[in-house]
Amino acid sequence: MQTDTLHRFLIESANVRGEWIHLDDTWQHMLDCADYPASIKKVLGEALAATLLLSASLKYKGTLSLQINGTGAANLLLIQATSTGTVRGLARWKEEPKGDQLSDIFKTGNLAITIEPSDGGERYQGIVELQAESLEATLTEYFQQSEQLSTRLWLACNDQSASGLLLQCLPEENDDENEGWQRTVLLAETVKPEELLDLDVEDILHRLFHEEDVRLYTGDPLNFQCSCSQEKVEAMVVSLGQDEADALLQKQGEIAISCEFCNRHYQLDPIDVQQLFSEELSSDLSDNKKMVH
Template identity: 45%
Template sequence: MENALQRFLFEHVNIRGELVSLDSSWRHVLERRTYPNSVKRLLGEVTAATVLLAATIKLDGTLSIQIKGHSALQLLFAETIGSTSFRSTAKWNEHEEMNLENINLLSGGSIAVTITPKTSGQPYQGLVQVQSESIQESLENYMGQSEQLPTRLWLASNDQKASGMLLQKLPGKDNIESDDWQRINTLASTITDKELLSLDFDTILKRLFHEETVRLFDDSPLSFMCSCSEKRTDGMLQSLGEAEVRSILSEKGNVNITCEFCGKNYIYALPGIDRIFSGQSSDPIQDFHGSIN
């Protein structure tokens, strides 16, 4: 199944799991910008992880993972919107080392996981310092500290696909369940990146857990979707302040804002700036990549 999330549950043991496959939706992300290989691989893994973590909670809003590195990686950001869509992007310094296969982009960095409710409630953010070269281990440590539920992740990505698998131990009572958790983890750890990127969900589950009783739930479709909008862009300009925005307008003739996720351009001339700071509304956007004011 392409561009989908598959939830599953082990019968008779308190362990749940998820598989995610991002195919054309992941390629849609890569079409927007040319990423160095090291950044592209990490971005794919974090994007898959964001979808997997969001599926472990009842999410009516967004869940994002943001990584700030102290190396050549400035920022990496992936966000799941509800349970059906996602977006992701990255910023980096142009260094030759970015093309090295063994570069550690996480070195000295931090990971922030933010949950933002759609309607009511305050956003929640958990912050963890990176203690490993592996994004999987870093996120597992975060889940163990914040959710207090043992969680394992397997992530892989390339130019065509971003995939992942999550296992999570649900609350239990005795040592038998600890043995179950160890056994299931041992089986899952035989998965390879190549298999995650090439096999379908059914084949992966049969290959890993053919001696276990696994219950499958309906898979959920996923797509790339950007939440940028004219209203949000207006608000960003308002936060800069009228004097600053008009100074940019005077210097450059217009104010041009490009969405880092989808590449959409928002171009404001004088009438558009006047509208924003007078509180007037505007007509709907018709051209996805064109100017709006």
């Protein structure tokens, strides 16, 4: 069984492309960061698989995020993936949801897909209202509203793994009425969550599309990676200004910051903080000197 891999495939007999994803370590890493209630855990794992499937289906360089804002037991779910195959994510909740449906977890709200190009290109954002039943239904609605290629996703998640399957019309064949598209979607709709979670890519493609001509490509590895760092934390403390930093030190004895994505702890004691601001001062002075001369 390949773990933490994304495979692309092409159903040549139907002019449909696809992706299959399976995550173990990345998913475990995300679960280590917070003790999520079961229903939130499920939607977080599904969102993780969906974001990476989506990221792999698009040509971009930068960050793609999937964000759900809600008004219920949970109010935020955020997954950030990069075009280099790394990902991180979290959810915030106030109380345990009373059911498994999206409306039980978030009540009402929306889902936003945002692409921030790293090369300074234009930012893209698409927003769709949450559908009551599931993330799958919400993403189906998203693809219908955004004038993109016909796309469908199937997602599954348990305590060990998060998995998913994506089908998309080829650009030259993009038409919902397309017979090949309709046929492969009907076949994919027979997939059971346990098959998505337990079968490897060859077996699942055989199970669903054995009457089609399928070409499977080699897999791409994926991993959990947080973009937080000591430098970013220091820059944040500097941006607070010396007065506010001193006030925090006086109250707490040190400045302690935990990253919500990866659970890493950063601590700055009074000497660290003093050094930060004196470095800041001396670099200001040297900038001034450069300007003078």
